[in-house]
Amino acid sequence: MKTDLVKPLDRQRRTWLIATMVAGGIAGATTLVPFVDSFAPPESAKAGGAPVHVDLTTLMPGSMTTVAWRGKPVFVVNRTANMLAAVVKADPMVADPHTDHPFSMPLPAYCRNEYRSRPEHPNILVLVGVCTHLGCTPIPRFQPGAQPSLPDNWPGGFLCPCHGSTYDLAGRVFKDKPAPQNLDVPRFMFASSTGVIIGKDEHGEA
Ligand code: FES
Numbered sequence: 001m002k003t004d005l006v007k008p009l010d011r012q013r014r015t016w017l018i019a020t021m022v023a024g025g026i027a028g029a030t031t032l033v034p035f036v037d038s039f040a041p042p043e044s045a046k047a048g049g050a051p052v053h054v055d056l057t058t059l060m061p062g063s064m065t066t067v068a069w070r071g072k073p074v075f076v077v078n079r080t081a082n083m084l085a086a087v088v089k090a091d092p093m094v095a096d097p098h099t100d101h102p103f104s105m106p107l108p109a110y111c112r113n114e115y116r117s118r119p120e121h122p123n124i125l126v127l128v129g130v131c132t133h134l135g136c137t138p139i140p141r142f143q144p145g146a147q148p149s150l151p152d153n154w155p156g157g158f159l160c161p162c163h164g165s166t167y168d169l170a171g172r173v174f175k176d177k178p179a180p181q182n183l184d185v186p187r188f189m190f191a192s193s194t195g196v197i198i199g200k201d202e203h204g205e206a
Pocket residue numbers: 131132133134135136160161162163164165178179
């Protein structure tokens with residue numbers, strides 16, 4: 001039962017796990033896709049929570065890049081039409097389809113839609129890559145269909161390697177998984193049609 005698996009978190013353990021998995025997750029992600037650093041602020045600024053600019057010109061449809069923001073991995077995914085259709089397909093399979101119970105930050109109002117993205121660019125998904133169970137970094141499993149550790153009707157999404165929580169292509173957790181909530185969506189905005197800023201929107205910095 002889901003409730004049996006969601007135990008009160010030991011704060012020290014959780015902090016350690018998040019720090020460890022963030023470091024490991026970013027290192028792992030760079031083997032999949034290159035770090036976007038062309039617009040990245042200095043390390044000191046990032047540590048202080050400065051917004052992070054991401055160049056989207058090389059982010060091909062169906063691919064993902066990972067950047068660091070406030071010491072956490074942030075996924076930026078350029079979803080294809082099929083991937084957006086998979087989000088709709090996953091609606092009855094996810095635990096909180098409308099993110100009524102956000103994790104550590106409110107879902108920005110402009111992302112309160114079926115794709116959890118800004119309406120002007122519904123293909124671009126921005127997620128904090130920290131599992132809402134114990135803080136591991138989920139890995140992309142965008143290919144739909146049967147494969148190891150996933151169900152035969154897998155629509156595509158993310159798999160947490162620690163305890164098997166799965167999230168759809170909008171970062172929404174599937175039902176009956178250890179993770180209790182959807183992945184966070186941080187504030188973000190488009191600086192142009194080819195660049196996005198993480199951690200800031202029209203209302204200011206997160
Ligand atoms: S940390 Fe436990 S499922 Fe992700």
